[in-house]
Amino acid sequence: MRGIEENIKKEKIISFIRAIFLLTSLILIKLDFIPTFNPNLFDILLIVYSIYILFTTFFPIYSYGFVYRHQIFSAIDTLLIASLVYLTGGVLSSLYLFLLFPIISASLRYDFKTSITSAILVTLIFLYFGIIQEEETILSSVLSRVAELGGLSIILAIFLNYVAKETLKLQLKMKESETFHKITQIINSSLDFDEILFSILDSAIKLLDADGGTIFIKDKETGELIFEKVVGEKAKNLMGKRIKKGEGIVGWVIEKGEGIVIENASHDKRFSPYFDEITGFRTGSIICTPLRIDNEIIGALEIVNNIKKKPFTKYELELAMNFANEASIALNKAILYNAVNTEKERMQKILENIADGLIILDNRKNLKMINPIAQNIFSITSQDLGKNCKETLKCKDLKGNILCVDCPLDKLYSQQIPYLQYEMKIYSQNLKEIILGCNLSAVWDNSKLLDYILAVRDISLSKEIDRLKSEFVANVSHELKTPLTAIKGYSELLLTQKPEEEKFKNYLKIINQEAERLTKLINDLLDLSKLEEGRMEIKREIVDIKNIIKERALFFQSQTTKHSFIFSFPAYPILISGDQDRLTQVFHNLIDNAVKYSPKGGNITLSIQDNIKSVIIEVSDQGEGIAPEHLPYIFDRFYRADSSLIKRKSGTGLGLSIVKSIVEAHKGKISVNSKVGEGTTFILEFPRDFPLTDPITKTIFLPYFFPLVWQSINNAGEKEIPFVLGYIEYEFSDNSLSLREKDIVRQKLAQLLKRFIRPTTDILAHGLGHFYLFVLDFDPLKLQIFIQRLSQALSAFSKIESSIRLKNRLLQFPSIPLPEIKAFLSQSFYGLPQEEIL
Ligand code: ATP
Ligand code: MG
Secondary structure, three states, X not given: OHHHHHHHHHHHHHXXXXXXXXXXXXHHHHOOOOOOOOHHHHHHHHHHHHHHHHHHHHOOHHHOXXXXXXXXXXXXXXXXXXXXXHHHOOOOOOOHHHHHHHHXXXXXXXXHHHHHHHHHHHHHHHHHHHHHHOOOOOHHHXXXXXXXXXXXXXXXXXXXXXXXXXXXXXXXXXXXXXXXXXXXXXXXXXXXXXXXXXXXXXXXXXXXOOXXXXXXXXXXXXXXXXXXXXXXXXXXXXXXOEEOOOOHHXXXXXXXXXXXXXXXXHHOXXXXXXXXXXXXXXXXXXXXXXXXXXXXXXXXXXXXXXXXXXXXXXXXXXXXHHHHHHHHHHHHHHHHHHHHHHHHHHHHHHXXXXXXXXXXXXXXXXXXXXXXXXXXXXXXXXXXXOOEHHHHOOOEOOOOOEHHHHOHHHHHHHHOOOEEEEEEEEEOOOOOEEEEEEEEEEXXXXXXXXXXXXXXXXXXXXXXXXXXXXXXXXXHHHHHHHHHHHHHHHHHHHHHOOOOHHHHHHHHHHHHHHHHHHHHHHHHHHHHHHHHOOOOOOOOEEEEHXXXXXXXXXXXXXXXXXXXXXXXXXXXXOEEEEOHXXXXXXXXXXXXXXXXXXXXXXXXXXXXXXXXXXXXXXXXXXXXXXXXXXXXXXXXXXXXXXXXXXXXXXXXXXXXXXXXXXXXXXXXXXXXEEEOOOEEEXXXXXXXXXXXXXXXXXXXXXXXXXXXXXXHHHHHOOOEOOEEEEXXXXXXXXXXXXXXXXXXXXXXXXXXXXXXXXXXXXXXXXXXXXXXXXXXXXXXXXXXXXXXXXXXXXXXXXXXXXXXXXXXXXXXXXXXOOHHXXXXXXXXXXXXXXXXXX
């Protein structure tokens, strides 16, 4: 845009000079300094000429690029002035002065051809008018005058052209300095390779006042040239297109490694009109010059002008080449910068993502860099950069003394050792103790210390594991030693003495008890290690946890008279998925503790709360309780609260850790509430983590049937609603049926039953070999009919499906909740043998 504006300004100045020229001359004529030939005609011509000048001054004739306006200007100037000369004073008039104007006008535009044409044109017009006007004078004198004037004009044109050329050179020089300026601007404005390429192209186009251009980048692998950046009409169509190696003008430039200027592309064999067809642009003149980085040609800069525009000159090629050379410096710098930057970013990423904490401190121990892990460990942020490590890191030695007193950094520096390994302690924001393994090294420049590099790793866990390991070994040895000592002692007594029968039996009893204790200990240890390593297989079958608890409670009940067992269980079976034996072990240990740690007796309450999606079980006693300081540790291996009672009771402190591991293996949770002197409650939660519906029959899965029925009964409250409860047992009489075939029959039976139930109020569930049914209705008669119809449908079904044998039990109850019904629920269902429930 700037180019066009400058041209307009230039043109206006030229027109202005032309007007001044003309007006001065006209004034001279008017004041009779110069004789006029025909004043009236002169006035008309004066007006015409003034209009023409005004028109060319104020109307945008400059934008008519397609008109060779310079030639038109010059020709019109010449014609008009010559007419004026003729009409006003003829050949003899001193207005020859005017004639200089078109010549000057053309020359000022560095247009040699135009100025010569103008000079010749003027000479001819003079010749013509001269001959006509000066008929009487001798032809030879006219001719000599004309030759004199014409010659003078031509010499003047040549001279002015020379001046113009020099001016052009000077201007090119100025443009060259402008080039440098632009390049510096480009370098300073961006370091982005892409942006620089675009700036180079854009600046080159503006510099040469061209219509468009392209930067080609060479594909290193194929040698093809890619249209990397394009400016001009419909440039987008060309972006990313490729030219084969060595093809076209740009191919030639890259192969030869030299710049080229082409006046008219369509006359050049190398030029391919293909890309003009894509854009619709008509390429005229081209300047193309290679782009180099480190003497290697990476591509080319091509500047184009429309066919209608004046062709580029070799001076402009020179300018473009200089520009390209300077541009390559900018590109080089960008590449270098990008390489350094990428490397820097990579380093930064490595430091940030390194698994250890990393801190760089300068030689005055101020923080220079902290990676995110170190920030986390030391609870500091990047805002602490620049601060001294003493006030930010707060390092302590393992004994808890401030480390700065005996700072490892000083030690490294004073002893000039390459690196130092040590451990230290810090406290996290929530005052948790963290033990850090540290690796300290330094960066030296000759003997001058530049930076310290501190790599830290949180080793609290491995330290804790180490501690636990040695504690475990000590505990196991101790626990094994106690029964072994007793066994050894009493067996020695038996060997050395000959005790009387009573004592003999007593000794043997003790040996047997201790051996049992040893066996229990070893079994517990084995269980624990298997559980912790995940080697213990936890079966996932449907079990009735209520049964398990009750069975264990009855076992302990038979051994104690001081304790009463209270059950708070739902009336129906509590089915969860789990391992019968392991769950028995859990409740054995818990009830054992409850009995053991309530020596005065009391109630031991066992309760189950069915939340449908999970089951919560509580085991509570009225024993001596656990002091709060022991509570966090009772699930730890070998942990036994330090009280006189506990010490008196035998135990190894493994029971609860086994319980916890088993509960967790069942995806459950265990917690404890306890008050010294009041008692202890263990709370366990087991999820029912299986789907609500059975995948084969698409009916409710059996474990959910009982809680859902229970919910329904409870929701009914005291209302007298009759209901039907029943189960349909089936058996396959044909054993040759495949699993798939059996599933199909099951599905058919489910389909049949589904027709009888209403999905919102009734419940149909499926367990192994059973369908369970619960139907609620206000109308007893309807229920009666329901039972009849269902029974008929079932017998019809077993007739059609000969492979299945059906047994059903459908019972109608007059209302809920009657205590008998609850009893029925618990007896009829809970009382079923285990395998029938499954
Ligand atoms: P064992 O391995 O034979 O079970 P233990 O009973 O001592 O030995 P745990 O069952 O793991 O070990 O219990 C750990 C500690 O927790 C017990 O020593 C006791 O101090 C405390 N504890 C556990 N249950 C109770 C309870 N019901 N009442 C009071 N303290 C309990
Ligand atoms: Mg125990």
